[in-house]
Amino acid sequence: MGVVLLSIALMTIDHRQHHLDSMRGALSVVVYPLQLLVDLPGNTVDWFRESLATRRQLQEENFSLRKQQLVLNTQLQKLETLEAENRHLRALLDSSFQVGERPMLIAALLSVDMDPYRHQIEINKGSLDNLFDGQPLLDSRGVMGQLIHVGPFTSTAMLITDPAHAIPVQINRNGLRTIALGTGKFDQLELPNIPNNADIQVGDLLVSSGLGGRFPPGYPVAEVVEIEQDPGRAFSQVLAQPRAQLDRSREVLLVWPEQIEHPSMQDASEPPVEEAP
Amino acid sequence: MNLTRSHGGIIILITLALAMILTIIPLPDSLVRLRPDWVGLTLIFWCLALPYRVSVGSGFVVGLLLDVLSGTLLGQHALALSLTAYVCVRLHARIRAYPAWQQMLTVLVLLVLHQLVVLWVDRTIGRPGHSLAYWLPSLIGMFLWPLVYRWLDSVRRAFSVQ
Secondary structure: OHHHHHHHHHHHHHHHOOOOHHHHHHHHHHHHHHHHHHHHHHHHHHHHHHHOOOHHHHHHHHHHHHHHHHHHHHHHHHHHHHHHHHHHHHHHHOOOOOOOOOOEEEEEEOOOOOOOOOOEEEEOOOHHHOOOOOOEEEOOOOEEEEEEEEOOOOEEEEEOOOOOOEEEEEEOOOOOEEEEEEOOOOOOEEEEEEEOOOOOOOOOEEEEOOOOOOOOOOOEEEEEEEEEOOOOOOEEEEEEEEOOOOOOOOEEEEEOOOOOOOHHHOOOOOOOOOOOO | OHHHHHHHHHHHHHHHHHHHHHHHOOOOHHHHOOOOOHHHHHHHHHHHHOOOOOOHHHHHHHHHHHHHHHOOOOOHHHHHHHHHHHHHHHOHHHHHHOOHHHHHHHHHHHHHHHHHHHHHHHHHOOOOOOOHHHHHHHHHHHHHHHHHHHHHHHHHHHOOOO
C-alpha cells in the first residue's frame, strides 16, 4: 500500500507547494502525442477549409478585414493622443502609474477536453516559449484566465469562471474595487461583499485592477448583468458576464509583465528570463 | 518468449492510450459530463485478465498520466486507480466467475470507487460539490462493460497477450 501513501504525498505536495512542476512537465511531454493526435482532425479541417476557399471568399474576407483595420487604426490614433495627454497630466501630478506596451504572444487552444468540472484549457505553447506559472491569458475582448501548469510544449490555463478562481477587478466608471469569483458557469462571475449602498449599476464594465500583481491593470474582465438587493441581507448579490469568449475563442494572447522583457522580441542570444511575476 | 511478452505489453499500452484519447476527445457540451470512464474500464479489464502483469503499479502510472491530461491534482486519479486496481486484482478470480449481470454490478462499484476517491480529494482541497449527475458516467460505464469486455477480449485473443 506504499502506492497509496505515495499518491497522498504527491497530492499534498502538489496542492501546497510547487515542487512538482518539473514532474508534471515531464509527464505532460509523455501525453503530448495523445493531445496532438486528438487535436489533429480539427486542425486538418481548418487547413482544408482555408486551402479550398475560393478567390471571392478570400477577397471578401480581405475587404472586411481592411475595413476593420481602418476603423481600429482610427481608434488607435485617438488612443495615442489620449495616452500622450494622460502621460503629460500624470507627469504634472508626479504619478508613477503608467499603461505601457507589453510584449504579447499568440497561442492556439488544443481541442482536447479536460475534467468537465474544472474550467481549464490546454494551449500549444509552453516553457520553451518562456511562458511562466501565473501568466495572464487574454482574448481580443478581455481577460480569460491564467496559466497554472507550464510544460515544455503545452500549458494548462485556469479560466476566470472556474469555481476556484478569483480576479481583483474595479468598476471602470468609478474605480470601486472588488473581486470577481468564478461560479462554474461560462457566462457568470460573482461579485461578493458589495454593500447594498455601493454605487454599482447594471452595464458597468469591470476592468482588472492590477492589485495582487498577477493581472495587468486596465483590461476588461466582465460586465455587470444582474444586481439583486435584498434589504434583509448585508450585501447585494451581483452577477457579471465575462467579456472574453471563454468557450469560443480559438486563439489566446499571452501577456508579459512590463519589467520582464520577452527575449524573442530582442536578440535571440540572450538567455531566457525565468522570474516569478 | 521474451519477444511475445514485450509484444503483449505494447498491446496493453495501445489500448490504454486509446482509452486516454477517448477521455480527452472533444464532445458537445451536453455530453461532456456523461463521458464514461474509459481508462477505468480498460484498466479493470486488464486487471481481471492479466492480474500478474497489470495491477496497482500500472494503475498508479496510468492515473498520473490521467491527472496531467485532465488537469487535476497530481496523484488524484493515481490514488483512485491504484485502489481500483488493487480491489480488482484481489478479487479477480471471483469476479471472473460471476455471471454477466453480477460482473456489471461489480464494475459499477469499482467505477464508483474511482469517482468517489476523486470527489473526496476535490472536497478536501475545498472545491465545490456536484449534483447527482456526477455519478452518471459510472452508470454508463456499467452498461458499456459487456461491450468493452467483448472487444478487449477479442483484441487479447487476436494478439495472444498472455
